[in-house]
Amino acid sequence: NSSRKGYRDWRWQALWWHHFFLLWNTIDGQTRYSIPEELKQGSVVGNLAKDLGLGLSEIFDRKLRVASEAGKQYFSVDAGKGELVVNDRIDREALCGQSASCVLPLQVVIEDPLQLFRVEVEIQDINDNAPRFPSNDITLEVAESTGLGVRFPLESAIDPDVGSNSLKSYTLSKDECFSIRVKEVAGGRKVPELILAKLLDREKNAVHKLLLTALDGGNPVKSGTAQLSIRVLDNNDNVPAFEKTLYKVSISEMAAEGALIVQTKATDMDDGQNGEIEYSFGAHTSDGVLSVFTIDNISGTIFLKGKLDFETTANYELDISAKDRGSPRMEGHCTVHVEVLDVNDNAPEIILTSRPKPVREDSTNGTVVALLSARDLDSGDNGKITLQLPGKSQFALKPSFSHSYALVTSGILDRENISEYNIEITATDSGSPPLSSKKTIPVTITDVNDNPPVFTQPSYNVYLKENGVPGSILFSVSASDLDFGDNAKVSYSILDSKVQDVSVSSYVYINSENGSIYSMHSFDYEKLKVFQIQVQAKDQGSPSLSSNATVHVFILDQNDNVPAVIYPSSAALGSVSHQRMPRSAKAGHLVTKVTAVDADSGHNAWISYKLAEATDASLFTVNLYTGEVRTKRAVSEQDDSSQRLLIEIRDDGEPVQSSTVTVSILLEDGLHEPILDLRQKVSEPSKKNGRITLYLILSLASVSVLSLLTFLVLAVKCIRNSRSSGSCCMRRSDCDDYKNPNRNLQIQLNTDGPIKYVEVLGGDMLSQSQSFRSCMSPMSEYSDFTLIKPSSTTDFKEVISVLDASLPDSTWTFESQQVSRNRPLIKNNYEMYCTAGSWVFCLLIGPTMTKRKGYRDWRWQALWWHHF
Template identity: 90%
Template sequence: MCYSGLRVTKTMGYRDWRWQALWWHYVFLLWSTTNGQTRYSIPEELKQGSVVGNLAKDLGLGLSEIFDRKLRIASEAGEQYFSVDAGKGELVVNDRIDREALCSQSASCVLPLQVVIEDPLQLVRVEVEIQDINDNAPRFPSNDITLEVAESTGLGVRFPLESALDPDVGSNSLKSYTLSKDECFTIRVKEVAGGRKVPELILAKNLDREKKAVHKLLLTALDGGNPVRSGTAQLSIRVLDINDNVPTFEKTLYKVSISENAAEGALIVQTKATDMDDGQNGEIEYSFGAHTPDNVLSVFSIDHTSGTICLKGRLNFETTANFELDISAKDKGSPRMEGHCTVHVEVLDVNDNAPEIILTSHPKPVREDSPDGTVVALLSARDLDSGVNGKVTLKLPKKSPFALKPSFSQNYALVTSGVLDRENVSEYNIEITATDSGSPPLSSKKIIPVSITDVNDNPPIFTQPSYNVYLKENGVPGSILYSVSASDLDSDENAKISYSILDSKVQDVSVSSYVYINSDNGSIYSMHSFDYEKLKVFQIQVQAKDQGSPSLSSNTTVHVFILDQNDNAPAVIYPSSAALGSLSHQRMPRSAKAGHLVTKVTAVDADSGHNAWISYKLAEATDASLFTVNLYTGEVRTKRAASEQDDSSQRLLIEIKDDGEPVQSATVTVSILLEDGLHEPILDLRHKVAEPSRKTGRITLYLILSLASVSVLSLVTFLILAVKCMRNSTSSGNCCTTRTDCDHYKNPNRNLQIQLNSDGPIKYVEVLGGDMMSQSQSFRSCMSPMSEYSDFTLIKPSSTTDFKEVISVLDASLPDSTWTFESQQVRRKHPLILILNKTTFFVYFVRNILNHRFRTVQSNRVPAPTQPLRCNT
């Protein structure tokens, strides 16, 4: 590619055809890219903005990619001499380039550039070779040179002069010297070690001080540039008498090597010169040349008498690898004669510089799901030492999920090489160790921080797999039920959680009609008030979902248990007031004795537990001394025998209360009519049954004995079960939980109907028979060591029809209970309703112990069902 942007400043003057050919050689110079490296060549001193080359085209990039991939130039030299024209993709000169300042007199001057391209990261090395132009004229160290030459000096004697200095190199460097015309002196150029050209003044004709004591000559130094540049110095030669021998060194050039870590005072070399003269004309004094630079004088010293050169300061191979010392030997004659030699000191490298790690591009955050080989950062290693001492190797810690991928010329890419998990390690401080190959090796370390960005790879986790919530019924709609909480190990959007309720059915109604949830904090609120008698338990499926992409979720179950409140008053089952309002009419013979059963009031409460325990109380009576009401059974009996003075119409107001808080109550009015003629039919009936009773007396005795035996057996069984439960208190609290314990209770009667019902965590068993007897018996027993009271009742109504009425009333007041009834009118069968709580299972067996049905006829006795008591823990 040609460099159309290169221009030559006008101050260069006229160029002949040879310079033009050289210039177009630079202009049309091609670069090559080998192993990711591009090279350009330009002359020095180009104007700012001069085009070096089309960098975008050479790198295969479009103009849009310069912006998108953030192409930039990083110079290893520290000075930003070049920049990229983002509009054209060209590499242009950014600052003045002085080859002599950059590379001194080195034959090759190359500026290394690093082109950093991001997204993805890419590093390209670009070398720009700076070609020398003839912009420096030769210059003598001093514009006035004075020599003293004895008139007796023979023809052909040479006098070395100070060389002119030209910073340019190659053909532009110093080439020749000229001397103004003089019949006694001529000039000759001598090339010494290192290619340095030293002018020598040659005496061509004998001097005659009397004719000319001082010779004034103009010494001109010329370079090889086009056009030629020159520098001059005024040469003054004073002609002296006597001392006609010049001190002569044994060697005109001394070569010495010394290690850069040599101690101060170390011997460098011993120079020696001789003078054939005698006396003071032969005494020699050694010194450095008159124009020796200060950096040499600060490092070396010379003994004026012996000519020994010693180390005075510290050597640094990386700063100066070679020294050339101009040594002068002068005698003490008059005029003083002077001889010269050169000492070349080579500094040997020592491994005294630790390697250095340079970040070419700053590390970028890495996704935790990045594949192996993902570039994290670009870096390079550098050691100021040379050879083996400058060879650097880089190491990463063991078990690091990163690796170094070599690129070129001590450049590396830091890439991923293992599994990254932000939840375990969110940021790595990667310690890179650089070690050189010197002896002993030197090393240095650099820590590169690399942050790991989150990926949505963790679902929200609830604090509990399930929640139990206990809620009182009749609560205020909109009140908070519970707050579920979930956490997510991810961060930012991936950790933001929203809560929702999954659709499900509660009593064939969507759960969303019962509750709703705050999607931000997981608080669950009720939509309306709950009624324990209609709904005892239900479940809510709550989902927690994060806002990642794709989003992750998890579920939990919230079990809501409705707690009973005393919000139902007792309902009177018997006497039925459906047809008579709240007034019940009963008849009683005036001949009734004390303790006579007049009637029985039966009530139930739709609540549960203590809220359903019912007590009966006589609130008002026409004659309070005549009647009494049993507190627990509701039986109305006579306290004394009725007399003729008692009113024939008695009215009783019976109050029925539950055991809740606050107390709920109901009243029933019983009207009793005292009649005189009711005892006749009863007496006749007694006479009629007297004769058969004699025949069955013996059977009755056997049955009573059997009933007593079974009762004792049952009591012993209950006691054994109670002791077993108390000993087993660390278990689940169930008394009869194994199959073997309950096997002997199976099928006590073919017509016995057992049904297990479940209402969430609340379980209960119903045991029903086929027919009921006219009398009721109540049994009270604690079946669980975890409960204080447990009640169950055998209900034996006198007819199937009456029991159906009781069941209908209970079913109306307790809609959540399951009642079953077998409508067969089979005698001698007993129903049993056994209600269990969530922690206790009761087993109760019913034995058919009666083979005959006994009818007990009693005057004015009205059969009535008793209230079934629930077993509550």
Template identity: 80%
Template sequence: MTKRIRHRDWRWLALWWHHFFALWSTIDGQTRYSIPEELKKGSVVGNLAKDLGLGLSDMFDRKLRVASEAGEQYFSVDMGKGELVVNDRIDREALCGQSASCVLPLQVVIENPLHLYRIEVEIRDVNDNAPKFLSKEKHLKIAELTAVGARYPLETAQDLDVGSNSLKSYSLSKDECFSLKIKELANGRKVPELVLEKTLDREKQGIHQLLLTALDGGNPVKTGTSKITVTVLDNNDNVPVFKKPLYKITVPESSQSGLMLAKVEATDQDEGVNGEIEYSFADHTPEILRSIFQINSATGEIFLKGKLDYENFATHELDISAKDKGIPEMEGHCRVQVEVIDINDNAPEIVLTSQPSPVPEDAPSGTVVALLTARDLDSGDNGKVTLGLPKGSPFKLKPSFSDNYALVTGRNLDRETFSEYNIEITATDSGSPSLSSKKTINVTVTDVNDNPPVFSQPSYDVYLKENGVPGSILYSASASDLDFGENAKVSYSILDSKVQDVSVSSYVYINSDNGSIYSMHSFDYEKLKVFQIQVQAKDQGSPSLSSNATVHVFILDQNDNAPAVIYPSSAAMGSLSHQRMPRSAKAGHLVTKVTAVDADSGHNAWISYRLAEATDASLFTVNLYTGEVRTKRAVSEQDDSSQRLLIEIKDDGEPIQSSTVTVSIILEDGLHEPILDLRHKAAEPSKKTGRITLYLILSLASVSVLSLLTFLILAVKCIRNSRSSSTCCMRRTDSDDYKNPNRNLQIQLNTDGPIKYVEVLGGDMLSQSQSFRSCMSPMSEYSDFTLIKPSSTTDFKEVISVLDASLPDSTWTFESQQVSHANRF
């Protein structure tokens, strides 16, 4: 439309200029040029200066210019060459439309003098436009029962070019059902028509795609096309058909509900309601499958509805039907096979084939304890199971066949360490990730008699007071056995041994069930101080095992002996002791000395003397510790010539034991050497006195050596510890005392001025305790000694030998005591 309006404007302007130049006398004749359209800018149209007879300088001096009657300046003048050149693109169709002739008038104006030239430029058509259809696509609907020969008019094409370049003919793509006919109208216009050449079959070809082509006469030929779609209308004469008769799909068993598994697709060659398909499971589909799967009736998509379990069903088969909505209804079928992929969702399981049996603790390595089987409901690697035991387990797993195992012992067992085992077996599959489970098997270890009874300690020390009641319990020895049952039942017995050449069974007996040891009779410390018992504990296993323990029985002294007077000898025999004393005796004169011994030991044997009665108590005194009888004052003429003294002798025991001695003293005039007579009497040889003298010499020698050693050790000890000189002690360490609690030597020194009394005590766990004393005789002021026999019924030689053998230097503890009269030795 725009091109046509511009074409009219141009014609009006051309007419106006025609009348204007007709009146201008200076207008010269016209020049005509012919050029094709679409020339490039700068293309030469013609040599304007030459054609107008102008020189190049004239064109410049006279100011030549060109004006276009079309209103647009399509041309210009190259003043340097005098040529008319194209100034802009020229489209003939835009300027002249479908007109057969297209001329563009130009005015060339020259001043000084003013002159006007008319120039025409003919624009020749070139084939630059192809034929075009207003609609690129046309749709036709033809029923498949339409008769052959039917005609359907088609759209004509338009070509803007003219002449030989304009539209010339039509063509149709090849189709066996259709052909093209050209119908000419009265105005010379040609209309294409589509002609049906063959009966249509929608099911064979429901749509025909045709291409209508319009051709012009240019060189080269240009074309335009229009797509023609012929839709064949349907009748319900076809059954829905699935693309595949069998669909195979795989899905992991762990898939979640709602997952789309597959899409079945059926086609119906019919159309409309005849081709609308609904999908469904076949009528005979089991309910269990309907609970697992569902199908979209419109799309054929199959979804997972329930939960898959490979272990229950590894494969599912679904029959699917597709029905159209035509009349009559047509139906097609297919089958869907769902293969479930196993995942490792089942933990392995351990099954006991046989219950574990008790195992003796001495069972050899490799003894079968139990049989078991490993299984896994999964398949492939997910179902491959391996069994394992904790590290360090005394058992092993021995594979046999097809996931069967034997639980066997891997080493020797010890019931006393572990009486039973809770064996944790781990089953692990080979899946990814792997799953595992555990099972605990209880295995009992039965006992064998491999442990003897064991006493709480290898030896026991028992302290028993003498004079106890026969039948009283001494001690309860107890042994334990780590075994079990009969193997742990212990019976006790005493091994036969000798005590003072008498069988120990005559002293004690033992309860075989509980190990309690009882005395057979009362013990006398003065006869037996220590003895030992070998106790045996034996179990009731087969063979039986036993062990021994030593019980050391120490008899503790009781104060059951009264002091016995051994001097004067007549007093010891029960008769009255007669002593003579000169009347010239001064104060402090030693009249006599009463000596007594106590068979007991320790404090029970500490003796003191007291003047109980006297004819004249003011004349005599008795030393509390030595028993010496001395005058308190000088004898006077008024004193009776016969004096009688009753001296009481007491020990330090509880209760106190005592005895008395009566001494008769005769005061004589002219008696000058009573002491010499006494010495002579004491020196009278006798068998008993000679033996006592020997004992005295031996004991004093021993005591002297021990006393010297004791004094030296105590002196060093006292200096180191800066302790008082009254009491010094040197002992072993606590650990030594603990190891040897009863091995000691005690030297006790009683002093009343010079040493008058020495007591040596020695003891050992394995030897009898001994004590012996040395006392100064009444004639000590003349260096006479009287030996007191050891406080034991044992011969003194035996005392010395036992003391010497059982008390080595390395185990002795020495004590030195100086006790004042106030402390009472």
């Protein structure tokens, strides 16, 4: 047996140490105070802040509060001094009754981080209650024939105090027939007994009046008194006596109404009515007992009348009285001790000590969320509680002390997946059968800025028509953020970049709130066809997160450019272009060629030519695609010598853009050579023609010398330039289309305002397949010409038009719209139509003549060479 006992002691020690280390991390301290009861409100119990190791500032900052497990808040904390003070009147007798120890447990909770302290306040008893008898007047009937030494039990006094302050003794006023004696019964209760010390003589004294005093052990001593009246009666000499002075009974709290508790039995040695016994509860039995129990006054059997509740009252002491029917009536007493047995009829209860605190989604494991406790009103195994969480939970319970627990995090939290947890905690006792209860604790997960804004797509394509209204919306981008609050508020901005060496912010503007992109001005397809915008979406978290998306803006061409006439130039002589042709021209004769370009692209730049008006519409025709003006039939003598054509040039856009050019054609007899001066007016005065003829006759003598010098200069220059790459030359081998030499070559450079163009005339008038190749110096920093090779059907009278370098934008592109004629496009500042004949021609242009007079002199010299 001793070894068995030692084994149990060792096991309990091990269990104690296990719980000690388990609670070490949770219990920050346990403090105990001792105060007397009935202290005034505001009395200091102790310096709580100092005893817990807290600063005065922490009391307010960490929201220190005191919770009483007793329910009523008897204490509070003085935040200014950190002292625990009495908040309400404390009556030890009301709190703990007759219990020897009276301790009020307190829970001190502080936050940030959550901590729990246990404080115990022991309430010491003071002698604040005097002994008190149930009745101030006690009447007792005693038979005259009662023998000496007979004891008469009296009602004991009640003193709520405990210990030395409780009831200590009784005294009786002086009387020669009676004395007092104190008897201690079960439960430590002191019952006074009246002892007959001298035989009574009713004739001498029929009523004895005595003063019964009850004294406690306090300092100073307090007392209570009762007036005892003893009436002396004749006869009935025996008192009913119970078989037991104390009956002990155990009964389950679940016992049904009417259950048998115990049967008491008393006997009386007297005969007749003096021996007939009637049972009843003591005269001062409380109403609470009378509501639960009842007694059969004949048999003395006690039955259950009401419901028992172990948690309310675990023990009852019943005072049973047995009286005979004699005269005077004699009375005997006994005590019935009823023990109520506990049944597992109370489910465990979960109590929140602190409200659940919101938890950041990036909190580490072990972060305290809430403090809670569990209790069960049952006792023994019926009151042992086990708490459980769901199997797959992100939280755990950490035991503390006295059935207190800390709810802590134990897994990874993600607010974007679960923003709030409803943690269901199940409490189960160890009773048979076990009872359980559940409590749901809501825990809110606070957001952390861990998600960047995400666009609906990484890049966007926007198609925008040119010439839009400035300030109109181009597009709207949208980004979403999975976070919450400011962490999900998205603002939009455009990252700085360059578009044609200009900041993109000068082109577009974005609304920072809704992501709408607006144009800052109108766009021109001919200047800008596509550009990119880098849009950034940034949240307002700390630190903020962002993401980018690319917006590709494509400018769509609109038909906003009118076809521009390149040849014949309409800017030099108003709106009329003058041409000459022989009356001997046959059908299909190439009179001139109208050339135009359109700055637009696609269908908007497809050009067609149409003869809108004509002096004789049966004589001329205009090719729809090439713009060539040809004769439909042979010229007759009846045709007017002056023909006027109005040619309309249209593009293929929507709406259609068009322009017109007027061509004046002079029909002349005996004209076999190409006309040099395209700008010569038809109405030239005859006097001027005569002067020209005179000049030609006078200069005829020097023709041979001048021609010889000219050809020598050209030959030397060609030989010299052929040795370097910085010039253009004339080589027969450079032309694939070389056939017959052109003996009559005439070059004319015209300057008209910003437009410079070259007129090259030569060869046989009837030749329909003459062309030239131009070789430009690669060393030239700025190219003065754009060369476009026309079809082989171009008439030798075709004039080479050159556009000046002062055009608005070097990025403009003049595109040939006559795709069927395979006319290649060469992008540059000017356009030249170069035709080639039977020999290779290389053209080198010197300084441009800017004066009008010099231009006319050069033109007359070219005319002279033509006639030569």
